Amino acid sequence: MYTRTVPSHRPADRLCLCSCPGQQYTQKRCVSPDVVCSATPTCRRLGNFRLRAESQSASSIGGKAPPPEAVLKPPGTDVEQISVVMKFGGSSVADAARMLEVADIICSFPEHRPCVVLSAMGKTTNLLLQAGNDALSTDPQDIHALAPLRAIQEGHRQAATTIQADDRTLKQVERLLAELQQLLVGISIMQELTLRAQDSLVSFGERLSTRLFAALLNNKGVAAKQYDAFDMGVTTTDVFGAADVLYERTLPAVHAALTLAPAGQPHVPVVTGFLGRGVNTGAITTLGRGGSDLTATVIAAALGVAEAQVWKDVDGVLTSDPRIVTSARPVPLLTYEEATELAFFGATVLHPLAMQPALQSDALAVRVMNSYNRHAPGTLIARQRDMSNATMTSIVLKSGVTLMDVVSTRMLGQFGFLATVFNVFRDNQISVDVVATSEISISLTLDPSKVWTRGLIDEELDALVTAFEGIARCSYQRGMSIISLICNIQRTSLILERVFRVLGREGINVKMMSQGASKTNISLIVDESQGRHAVQCLHSEFFDAQC
Numbered sequence: 417m418y419t420r421t422v423p424s425h426r427p428a429d430r431l432c433l434c435s436c437p438g439q440q441y442t443q444k445r446c447v448s449p450d451v452v453c454s455a456t457p458t459c460r461r462l463g464n465f466r467l468r469a470e471s472q473s474a475s476s477i478g479g480k481a482p483p484p485e486a487v488l489k490p491p492g493t494d495v496e497q498i499s500v501v502m503k504f505g506g507s508s509v510a511d512a513a514r515m516l517e518v519a520d521i522i523c524s525f526p527e528h529r530p531c532v533v534l535s536a537m538g539k540t541t542n543l544l545l546q547a548g549n550d551a552l553s554t555d556p557q558d559i560h561a562l563a564p565l566r567a568i569q570e571g572h573r574q575a576a577t578t579i580q581a582d583d584r585t586l587k588q589v590e591r592l593l594a595e596l597q598q599l600l601v602g603i604s605i606m607q608e609l610t611l612r613a614q615d616s617l618v619s620f621g622e623r624l625s626t627r628l629f630a631a632l633l634n635n636k637g638v639a640a641k642q643y644d645a646f647d648m649g650v651t652t653t654d655v656f657g658a659a660d661v662l663y664e665r666t667l668p669a670v671h672a673a674l675t676l677a678p679a680g681q682p683h684v685p686v687v688t689g690f691l692g693r694g695v696n697t698g699a700i701t702t703l704g705r706g707g708s709d710l711t712a713t714v715i716a717a718a719l720g721v722a723e724a725q726v727w728k729d730v731d732g733v734l735t736s737d738p739r740i741v742t743s744a745r746p747v748p749l750l751t752y753e754e755a756t757e758l759a760f761f762g763a764t765v766l767h768p769l770a771m772q773p774a775l776q777s778d779a780l781a782v783r784v785m786n787s788y789n790r791h792a793p794g795t796l797i798a799r800q801r802d803m804s805n806a807t808m809t810s811i812v813l814k815s816g817v818t819l820m821d822v823v824s825t826r827m828l829g830q831f832g833f834l835a836t837v838f839n840v841f842r843d844n845q846i847s848v849d850v851v852a853t854s855e856i857s858i859s860l861t862l863d864p865s866k867v868w869t870r871g872l873i874d875e876e877l878d879a880l881v882t883a884f885e886g887i888a889r890c891s892y893q894r895g896m897s898i899i900s901l902i903c904n905i906q907r908t909s910l911i912l913e914r915v916f917r918v919l920g921r922e923g924i925n926v927k928m929m930s931q932g933a934s935k936t937n938i939s940l941i942v943d944e945s946q947g948r949h950a951v952q953c954l955h956s957e958f959f960d961a962q963c
């Protein structure tokens with residue numbers, strides 16, 4: 417929890433939700449309290465406000481990137497303050513051509529002055545992790561030939577050439593690539609890759625991509641400046657690999673860094689996502705995989721802007737993971753709570769903590785957009801939404817889960833049993849996802865990736881069983897999946913009747929179920945081997961017209 421100390425720059429502004437046919441649930445920053453929307457008779461009071469679709473149509477519809485020599489019309493240079501944070505993930509900035517496309521997207525919002533947050537290009541983070549692991553089994557003199565290192569060097573040099581990066585940027589890129597190689601040599605010599613070193617290692621991805629992108633914008637006539645988040649005040653715990661943002665320190669510092677810029681031409685800040693600086697160690701930290709989403713919402717909260725846009729390679733948050741259900745379709749509206757549950761329970765489209773700053777802010781909306789299909793309305797995530805017509809919103813699968821049963825060896829009525837059980841998990845630093853209890857027994861699922869670099873190992877589970885000796889009988893089953901139904905809990909009976917009819921028909925046994933305090937989620941635990949099939953059948957039942 418934190419108190420937001422940074423006031424909004426536009427106290428008169430407010431957000432409006434409109435539901436115009438064909439432009440469903442478009443959200444706007446309204447410049448006066450009675451300005452709402454223009455498109456249809458039901459919401460006609462927009463006046464001088466332009467719809468997103470209109471402003472996009474002024475730019476290159478069809479998503480074709482401009483030729484490298486073209487000069488872009490800068491986004492909102494006449495806008496005094498930064499008014500939107502736009503985050504582009506690795507898939508959006510996979511290569512120079514994609515960076516050009518992203519520059520064009522940014523410039524298609526002339527009414528906005530953006531702050532841009534970028535992830536590493538394409539799969540660079542994975543390549544960096546692979547290089548770190550490979551370095552452990554490579555002689556120091558052979559590090560320069562490591563395949564992932566070569567791929568990173570070649571990819572970034574090629575991008576720098578294509579975007580015609582200036583000499584200063586070229587030097588910076590070469591310096592970073594040399595530093596990266598040195599770090600890998602160090603890992604090889606030390607024969608050790610700590611989480612701290614690993615965070616420094618993966619930071620090179622965002623440090624390189626942002627420098628290249630700022631150079632590209634400047635080349636296009638859009639004044640831009642690169643920022644490293646860890647030098648700009650993003651302060652975190654020292655939990656390497658999954659650091660938590662320290663909001664009280666971070667928000668005012670980021671606000672100052674981005675608003676107290678030296679006088680002169682307003683510029684577009686291009687900030688590294690995913691990275692922070694550990695409060696005690698002073699070392700570079702990361703916010704967990706996909707952490708750039710969180711960087712974007714943190715910056716949006718720090719600046720008090722109304723919207724953070726996270727641009728992906730899908731048309732928004734979908735009714736299921738498109739890699740499991742090919743017919744999955746976009747969900748137009750979500751609440752912060754629904755988005756958080758989705759992300760925690762396996763929808764990798766959003767970082768699980770990305771909604772945290774939005775929850776604490778006055779009116780920060782998060783919009784998930786597709787940089788490959790910029791006209792798609794995307795998903796708008798806000799504090800509340802009308803649930804009257806909602807039944808099933810999205811179906812999520814999380815695999816690699818361990819199911820643990822803990823049964824008290826004492827008599828019925830023994831108090832303090834639950835507290836004792838959870839103390840054991842706390843002492844062993846293992847996080848629990850889903851819980852179902854009776855008076856003397858408790859079933860729970862254990863998070864497969866408490867640290868994003870690995871899953872639970874057998875030794876940890878055996879240590880837990882030992883820790884329960886004398887307190888309870890404990891057994892565990894690996895290879896489970898959690899299916900999370902993000903749905904309207906007001907309709908639980910109706911939903912569960914359909915769920916169990918489908919699962920019964922398919923011969924899928926539910927090992928455990930939990931509805932819990934969440935108003936948005938019912939979790940079912942099934943055997944991992946049946947997880948994908950179960951999700952496909954449930955999606956078909958709730959979303960496909962023929963069922």
Ligand SMILES: Nc1ncnc2c1ncn2[C@@H]1O[C@H](COP(=O)(O)OP(=O)(O)O)[C@@H](O)[C@H]1O
Pocket residue numbers: 504505506507508535706727728729730732733734735736737738739762763764765766810
């Ligand atoms: N419910 C879901 N809705 C949309 N995408 C999902 C969902 N679940 C998983 N995904 C996956 O998330 C991917 C987008 O997230 P991510 O790869 O982190 O994007 P980026 O790297 O651009 O930030 C999609 O390509 C899709 O495969």
Ligand SMILES: N[C@@H](CC(=O)OP(=O)(O)O)C(=O)O
Pocket residue numbers: 504505506507535536541542621689690704705706707708709
């Ligand atoms: N590059 C980091 C951080 C990130 O947010 O990436 P993406 O936006 O591409 O998911 C990662 O791969 O985890």
